[in-house]
Amino acid sequence: MRVRSIAWPVAVLMLGCWAVLFLVGPLAIVFKISFSEAVLARPPYTPLIARSEAGLALQASGANYATVLTDSLYLRAFGKSLWIAFLATLIALVIALPMAYAIARSGPRRRSTLLALVLLPFWTSFLIRVYAWIAVLKDEGLLNAALLALGVIGAPLAILNTDAAVIIGIVHAYLPFMLLPIYVAFERQPPDMAEAAADLGAGPIGTFWSVTLPLAAPGIFAGSVLVLVPAIGEAIIPDLLGGADTLMIGKVMWTEFFQNRDWPVASAIAIVLLAILVGPVVWFERRETRRLLERGS
Amino acid sequence: MTGKSLIRVIEATKTFGALRAVDGVSIDVRQGEFLALLGPSGCGKTTLLRAIAGFENLQSGRIEIDGQDVTGEPPYRRPVNMVFQSYALFPHLNVAGNVAFGLRQDGLERAEIDRRVADVLALVRLDGLARQRPDRLSGGQRQRVALARALVKRPKALLLDEPMAALDRKLRQATRSELVRLQRDSGTTFIMVTHDQEEALATASRVAVMREGRLVQIGTPEDIYDRPISRWAAEFVGEINVFDAVMAEGGDMIAPSLGCRVGRAKTIERGSVFGLRPERVGLLPADGEGGVEGIVVETSFLGDRVLLRVRTKAGGVLKVSLSADAARAGEARFGAAVRLAWSEDAVMALAE
Numbered sequence: 001m002r003v004r005s006i007a008w009p010v011a012v013l014m015l016g017c018w019a020v021l022f023l024v025g026p027l028a029i030v031f032k033i034s035f036s037e038a039v040l041a042r043p044p045y046t047p048l049i050a051r052s053e054a055g056l057a058l059q060a061s062g063a064n065y066a067t068v069l070t071d072s073l074y075l076r077a078f079g080k081s082l083w084i085a086f087l088a089t090l091i092a093l094v095i096a097l098p099m100a101y102a103i104a105r106s107g108p109r110r111r112s113t114l115l116a117l118v119l120l121p122f123w124t125s126f127l128i129r130v131y132a133w134i135a136v137l138k139d140e141g142l143l144n145a146a147l148l149a150l151g152v153i154g155a156p157l158a159i160l161n162t163d164a165a166v167i168i169g170i171v172h173a174y175l176p177f178m179l180l181p182i183y184v185a186f187e188r189q190p191p192d193m194a195e196a197a198a199d200l201g202a203g204p205i206g207t208f209w210s211v212t213l214p215l216a217a218p219g220i221f222a223g224s225v226l227v228l229v230p231a232i233g234e235a236i237i238p239d240l241l242g243g244a245d246t247l248m249i250g251k252v253m254w255t256e257f258f259q260n261r262d263w264p265v266a267s268a269i270a271i272v273l274l275a276i277l278v279g280p281v282v283w284f285e286r287r288e289t290r291r292l293l294e295r296g297s
Numbered sequence: 298m299t300g301k302s303l304i305r306v307i308e309a310t311k312t313f314g315a316l317r318a319v320d321g322v323s324i325d326v327r328q329g330e331f332l333a334l335l336g337p338s339g340c341g342k343t344t345l346l347r348a349i350a351g352f353e354n355l356q357s358g359r360i361e362i363d364g365q366d367v368t369g370e371p372p373y374r375r376p377v378n379m380v381f382q383s384y385a386l387f388p389h390l391n392v393a394g395n396v397a398f399g400l401r402q403d404g405l406e407r408a409e410i411d412r413r414v415a416d417v418l419a420l421v422r423l424d425g426l427a428r429q430r431p432d433r434l435s436g437g438q439r440q441r442v443a444l445a446r447a448l449v450k451r452p453k454a455l456l457l458d459e460p461m462a463a464l465d466r467k468l469r470q471a472t473r474s475e476l477v478r479l480q481r482d483s484g485t486t487f488i489m490v491t492h493d494q495e496e497a498l499a500t501a502s503r504v505a506v507m508r509e510g511r512l513v514q515i516g517t518p519e520d521i522y523d524r525p526i527s528r529w530a531a532e533f534v535g536e537i538n539v540f541d542a543v544m545a546e547g548g549d550m551i552a553p554s555l556g557c558r559v560g561r562a563k564t565i566e567r568g569s570v571f572g573l574r575p576e577r578v579g580l581l582p583a584d585g586e587g588g589v590e591g592i593v594v595e596t597s598f599l600g601d602r603v604l605l606r607v608r609t610k611a612g613g614v615l616k617v618s619l620s621a622d623a624a625r626a627g628e629a630r631f632g633a634a635v636r637l638a639w640s641e642d643a644v645m646a647l648a649e
Contacts, residue, residue, distance in 0.1 A: 199379045200447075215389060
């Protein structure tokens with residue numbers, strides 16, 4: 001029999017309370033609202049169970065889902081979100097990969113300094129970091145001023161309020177989430193893996209491509225999921241840096257909720273988004289768990 | 298054993314900070330031999346092996362392989378391959394993929410790669426496991442994959458870093474003879490690092506004993522065991538009784554702790570101490586005459602042999618190793634009085 005400390009039931013209880021209070025509960029409420037209809041009232045949706053003379057009646061409607069899944073506005077927003085998040089993830093991967101490798105290969109003291117520098121931006125509020133990009137990217141901003149002064153361009157580039165600005169913002173905000181798992185994957189590799197490759201005739205580039213990179217695949221995958229998933233639902237970055245046509249689903253949901261006061265449609269969007277994201281994440285989790293179990297056996 | 302020299306290590310020195318891991322070592326490795334680098338941990342044997350493989354850069358000295366100076370060359374340009382202590386199999390490739398890795402680096406044709414992989418897997422008796430992942434294999438199978446992966450490159454020399462350290466005792470015995478067979482069948486020069494003297498003596502055709510970064514002695518297993526160059530070498534390889542002796546009248550050397558004559562003065566050239574292997578000591582009938590009298594103060598039964606510690610009348614303690622039959626016949630039980638005898642040529646003079 002396995003011996004467990006008293007900490008075990010406490011931990012399980014805390015985890016359960018946390019999940020019910022902040023995950024299952026709110027999700028159930030959102031799920032419930034998504035089947036209601038919007039009304040001008042407080043709260044701004046019809047109750048799910050109506051009381052009438054005939055008794056209690058369930059008045060659930062799939063209309064919100066029909067709207068979300070057929071209206072081209074929402075479909076375009078979903079498509080754009082996936083596309084922008086995909087591009088941002090790809091760019092973050094290309095930037096983070098060499099950085100993570102360099103950090104993992106540096107000496108222990110320099111390594112901790114570099115890791116601290118990666119995490120340093122978290123000391124500043126997310127919102128302020130996004131706002132800072134406005135100052136950098138706007139027509140008379142730092143980037144354009146620098147490029148004009150260098151004579152690279154003749155007229156300011158319109159970057160702010162475009163998809164490009166949103167992608168820049170996402171890459172910058174989420175880069176550490178890409179970098180850290182990849183760093184761990186590189187750092188954990190036993191040095192004799194690369195030595196064995198070199199011994200068998202692989203030069204530095206061959207060793208990296210055929211051994212070091214494939215062995216870091218779980219970290220690359222984890223980092224990509226950690227960037228892709230929140231980026232798809234991102235609302236603040238497209239709102240501040242995007243333009244009128246940067247229609248991302250997170251921002252649409254925000255608009256439905258706060259401006260149109262259409263809670264049921266906003267809830268339906270949230271549920272659909274969750275369904276899109278949960279599939280790949282659960283698949284990934286299962287795969288990782290299976291891999292760990294296989295290793296252990 | 299007079300093959301031409303294949304690898305020449307010339308005055309090799311490698312330091313890590315203040316530590317001189319390899320300190321002016323020169324070794325000639327002959328074509329086709331099985332050389333064991335033997336020494337206690339930290340003696341520099343692994344560093345020397347890694348320097349031959351190209352993983353350590355020497356501070357001074359040179360390494361030549363087949364007449365080519367490879368001193369500054371990276372591992373991937375040296376015609377030798379290594380079996381790592383951890384085996385270092387690639388977990389993302391199956392057995393065949395691991396073995397084919399080195400051939401792919403050489404840009405060989407697919408058919409040629411497949412053929413050589415199949416051949417070498419048959420050689421190490423892993424034919425059926427080509428599609429298995431390394432983490433599904435037993436320790437012994439993993440070791441054979443590591444051997445196959447290195448041998449398939451047809452290296453001029455195969456370097457083995459403690460190849461049996463990760464195996465259990467039973468498997469180690471079988472693996473030893475497997476290694477000897479592989480070495481003979483492939484005709485490849487093997488250089489094996491080990492801290493296990495029994496392993497070195499059992500497998501190697503020559504043994505190089507190292508201590509604190511220096512080469513102490515190099516020779517056949519018989520040379521190393523029967524003619525150790527110093528007291529340290531004698532004590533490191535096998536068990537030995539070491540005792541002082543003084544010169545008596547007439548040139549006889551007498552060991553005070555044993556109370557007997559151990560040799561003639563003229564046979565002492567270097568040393569002031571003498572050594573006697575425990576298995577060279579035999580029993581005389583206890584009720585007879587002659588020999589060195591003593592009392593058995595400790596016995597340990599090993600199945601085929603019995604180890605005794607015998608306190609002599611003169612007060613010294615001798616380790617004695619008898620076959621189980623001899624111990625039974627001589628009634629060499631704990632507390633028994635015994636008479637010990639050995640031939641004079643079993644006593645060796647040892648430099649301190």
